[in-house]
Amino acid sequence: MHFDPAEALSREEIASLQTARLRETIERAARSPFYARVLAEAGVGPDDIKSPQDIRRLPLTTKQHLRASYPYGLVTVPIADLVRLHASSGTTGSPTAVFYTERDIRTWASLMARCMHMAGVRREDVFQNMSGYGLFTGGLGIHYGAEALGCLTIPAGAGNSRRQVKLIRDFSVSVVHIIPSYALHFADFLQSEGISPASLPIRIALIGAEPHTEETRRRIEGLYGCRAFNSYGLSEMNGPGVAFECTEQQGMHLWEDAFIAEILDPNTFEPVPDGELGELVLTTLTREGMPVIRYRTRDLTRFIPGQCACGRAHRRIDRIAGRTDDMLIIKGVNIYPMQVEQILMGMPEVGSNYLIELTRDGHMDQFTVKVEITEDFFVEDMRALNALRGRIVTKLRDELLITPRVELVQHGSLPVTEGKAQRVSDLRPKD
Amino acid sequence: MHFDPAEALSREEIASLQTARLRETIERAARSPFYARVLAEAGVGPDDIKSPQDIRRLPLTTKQHLRASYPYGLVTVPIADLVRLHASSGTTGSPTAVFYTERDIRTWASLMARCMHMAGVRREDVFQNMSGYGLFTGGLGIHYGAEALGCLTIPAGAGNSRRQVKLIRDFSVSVVHIIPSYALHFADFLQSEGISPASLPIRIALIGAEPHTEETRRRIEGLYGCRAFNSYGLSEMNGPGVAFECTEQQGMHLWEDAFIAEILDPNTFEPVPDGELGELVLTTLTREGMPVIRYRTRDLTRFIPGQCACGRAHRRIDRIAGRTDDMLIIKGVNIYPMQVEQILMGMPEVGSNYLIELTRDGHMDQFTVKVEITEDFFVEDMRALNALRGRIVTKLRDELLITPRVELVQHGSLPVTEGKAQRVSDLRPKD
The missing domain is CATH 3.30.300.30 (ANL, C-terminal domain)
Known part of the structure; x- marks a missing residue:
């Protein structure tokens, strides 16, 4: 039933795994110039971590820190041990870069495959990736996940609606990855061509990479006659594959074996009660090449209280309500x-x-x-x-x-x- | 010294490997609707193959055959066992599609890594892929090869010269994959920005995907102060990774453990003598999902006679002199x-x-x-x-x-x- 046994972890198992992995993460992070300094200043080491809650003893990391440490300030391994770089556009101003070892790429693909499987995607599906490739993590991230799951993967890339629809029809594409605003635009295109979006064989749409509402999701589902699943991720945490909806569609399970999530008041940095909106702060637990501790995502969301009907104990976050900086x-x-x-x-x-x-x-x-x-x-x-x-x-x-x-x-x-x-x-x- | 022990095979070892793999290929190909019919009509089976030369008993396959068999006519496995599709643009007219199993993707990445290693690329290199991703095999093909070799891979994609140069400088990029005409255009761009192309840290350029002359290569080498290596491949044979130059730069070694190459007179389909120009005809020996037998590439080249100074026994083809259909x-x-x-x-x-x-x-x-x-x-x-x-x-x-x-x-x-x-x-x- 699960793609990965980690999906079945209990709260207790998650807590003990998080404690062990947070210690490892601190130890590993200290090999980077940035965290060597930051952790020394904070006076916190692996031995200070007795439970996941002890993460609050560690300092926050911001986008500004990543910019100031560009390019290699958060890297913990020799450059020869890295196999991938993704970067923000950085034509002007201060770019940011994230780095992956071979193991990081495999872990990321496996997390992403787990997400897709949870939403009902199977290796028998034909999957069309309608998202741009290149430096944007959404493209290659979901591509590697789909291949790890074993789907026939069509790397269509973004745009060219006429070719997209031909591929979808010719290969009976059952699953697509598509940005929600493009999903709406693509439906308009189809209708202008006299094609009913519902006539396409798509049964699952993975939508993410931009905030969108429940109403937009229901509209996409109605247009295509499919189920649409919300995806969450950001380059600083690999890319997509951080949190994903299960078939209950009641919030996104955040993979707590791979990340520690906090939701904080963006002014006081104190945790908000479950169910209340705050800024999502994430810590990587399995990243080797570039661990990131307590990263301020700027994304506003809330923990959804209670247990999910799917049985997974990984806590759920609500769809992103906005960004602290797009208010x-x-x-x-x-x-x-x-x-x-x-x-x-x-x-x-x-x-x-x-x-x-x-x-x-x-x-x-x-x-x-x-x-x-x-x-x-x-x-x-x-x-x-x-x-x-x-x-x-x-x-x-x-x-x-x-x-x-x-x-x-x-x-x-x-x-x-x-x-x-x-x-x-x-x-x-x-x- | 070699990335793959197969690089060291002798002529005798290549011949016996080709014989065995050609038999397997025929057996496997017969599981596809197209080859089931074609091989039955030709009356040839695996047991008729006693040496690589017996390939001439098999019929030729053309682009027209692929078009007529679109989409799945040459596929030998259930769709659930396929993990990748690449296709020609196919907005209008008759597209073609190629399919890969998981093993095919691994084999392709390994062939590509072998090519890059032969040209002097090492895992310590920082590699920028300046080629478009998506359905074009040149992008993902070289990307997977670079990661298999262990290079820090920057998936820059095509275009956006300003961002390309920033990435090259910020990450001390030592190896690029670039289309030769874009390499010349990019040098113009750099000069217009007051940047000497030779001031960039590039030491190796992998150039391919379009025919170009020795003069163009020498010009690229002179501009960037690097060595440029010619790459050959086509989607029907995976994509890039079919043949590649070694550091001798005297023609491209065609990997004869993975392909059987013939060079035929395009009118009589008789083999031309070594050193004479003809049409390259290729047979896959290791492809699982979609084996292709005696494919008329339309590419004009010649076998370079004699032994390469690098010691590899895999025969060399000359740079592509043109296409039979662009005459x-x-x-x-x-x-x-x-x-x-x-x-x-x-x-x-x-x-x-x-x-x-x-x-x-x-x-x-x-x-x-x-x-x-x-x-x-x-x-x-x-x-x-x-x-x-x-x-x-x-x-x-x-x-x-x-x-x-x-x-x-x-x-x-x-x-x-x-x-x-x-x-x-x-x-x-x-x-």
Whole structure:
């Protein structure tokens, strides 16, 4: 039933494994220039760890630390022992890089295969990876996982919708990995070609790499007649394969044999109670080439209390509610773009694309939401459109506590990206 | 000294291994619908093979056969046992697909690692793969090879020159995989940024995926101050890793433990004598999921007679001289674009880009070669330019036996692709 026996660990087994592996991780991390210094300053060593809770004695690591240590500051092995590098784009400014030994690549592939298997993917499936390859960990990460699971893997890469649909049909593709905004765009493309998305043989969609709402997931499932599973990961923790939904679809199991997860108040850095939103902080437990301790992911989520019906004891995190650094402050109110998406994607008249535009009028922030309307609904009846706009304004105001300006636009008129969607356009002058 | 003991096989050992593996291949191939029929019609079975020469009793396989058998006609195992698919673009028309089992992926990676090791790449090297990933076998093929060899592998992908150079510098990249036309373009880019290509830490460039001349190779070596090694492969035979240059740089060793190579007259299909040009015909000996027998590659090359100074007994093929189907017939004369490149790249005044343009004037073919001139040479002295043009016309006429029109154009004025270079623009009306 499980791909990996680690899926069946009890809470007690997880705790003792985490304790042992955290000690190893501290010992290993101390071989890197960065952690040698940081751990010495903190005065914490492996012997100070008696339980996973003792992780709180260790200092936090931030993106800034990774940037300042670029390129090799967190690496614990000779360069000759590394076999892979992934990096943030880094054309300008300060890039970050992550490194993997051969064992790290195998561990990562195995974690990813475990995720896919948990969602119901089997070696008999034909899997199309509709995600870009290269330095982005989402592409090669899921590719290696699918091969480790034994799926017939089609490395289609991103974009080229016409070729994607041909491959899906010719090879009876049953599982895809697709960015949620592209899944919606691809459905539009199919419909414009007279193809019903539900007519494709896809039974499972793995969606991740950008935050999205439950409403977006249900919409993707409805369009393709498939089940869509939420995926979570970040390059600093390998890439995808950190947490994944089981078939219950009630949150993502975070693999606690491979990571220690904390959810902290982003101001006090104290743990928040289970069920409350905070910043996810992660520690690698099995990484060899570049262990990372208490990394501030900037991702906002919560632990889902209680036991999952699937029986796995690995704790679940909720879908990402936003990022600590993509919070918008509009007229003094804190707003996350995900709140807007949640409202819009729950309305059947709303199409697959929208854009939040921020401008400043004198000293006043203007908050405009441009919303694409489905072709069926885009009629010339001004009264119906005005009524719809009114409903959207009301729903957004109730959720956000401020009143946005809403513009309804024709299907296909907002810019589309085939990578991660750009949902916010901040045109306010920089102070 | 060798990465794989198979590199040290003697001619006798190769012959006996080929005989045994050819028998296995025939037996395995007969499990596919296509070869079940073809081998039954030919009346040939494993027991008819007593030596590698008996391969001539088997029928040839062409690209047309692969197209007609799309998608699964040559597959010998259940789909559940396949883990990878690569395909030609196939947006329109008839695509082709190749399939790999898990063992096939491992064998391919090992062949590719053997090639890189033979060219002097070691696990201590930092390797940047500047080739596109996805369905193109050149990307993932070399990627897996580099990881199997144990290099720190940077999956940079194609394009984005600014990011490529940052990665090369930041991580002291010592080995790159790069398409030869992009290597020339990238050098232009570097120079335009005030960076000397020779100042980069690259010591080895693996170049392939498009035919190129010895002159182009020497030019790349001169620009980067590195050694450039020619790579040969095609998707139907896995992808890259079929043949590769050793440090002698006197032709590419074709791995005869994994492939049987024939060079045939493309009209009579009789073997040509060693040293003479013909069409390369290849048979897989170790492929499990999709064995291919006597595949007409359309690539023109010759066996290089004699023993290589490196001591490896695997026969060498010469760099690809062109393709049977890219031969141009101009004014009744057979011309290969490589002949033009060879002349141009041997002249220091000529830049990195050129274009062959074919037009028709009434019933007469017009054959124009547009040639970019290096910035140093592009002076306002009309007399010097005319003299250079005259020299180019003479050299091309001596090689091609017809007189082309030559236009000298300014550096950077011809179109550039970051994928395979388009060297021929055939504007003649279709008959």
